[in-house]
Amino acid sequence: MxxxxxxxxxxxxxxxxxxxxxxxxxxxxxxxxxxxxxxxxxxxVPAPAFIRETITDLVNNEDPVKIHGYTSAQGDFGVRKIL
Incomplete structure (x- = not known):
């Protein structure tokens, strides 16, 4: 229901x-x-070149789980630390 x-x-x-x-x-x-x-x-409109280049670099060089995986409920620790 x-x-x-x-x-x-x-x-x-x-x-x-x-x-x-x-x-x-x-x-x-x-x-x-x-x-x-x-x-x-x-x-x-197309994304700027630096955005396309950054995405390509991430896909080619980063851990797929880091890129596509879920963060904890509190968010990514590295990002929280910087903020």
Whole structure:
């Protein structure tokens, strides 16, 4: 059985979806080349070269578990230490 609270949450549109739809609407109005949509992970511009190079380096040289594995509930210790 689903709780009433969760049922109500499922009936509402998320804000991120609203922003995505707004971006699509604006692209139709003023042209897709004038709208930079970063709303739900579908960018319409390529990542900068340094980002692509860094990702390639990580994939080729880092431990796959370190890259793709889950952290503890408290977060990554190295990151917490730096912060």
């Amino acid at each position: 689903i709780s009433e609270k969760m049922l109500e949450l499922g009936k509402k549109r998320s804000q991120i979806r609203e922003i995505f739809e707004y971006g699509r609407k604006r692209a139709g109005e003023i042209g897709a080349d004038k709208v930079f949509d970063f709303s739900i992970g579908n960018p319409n």
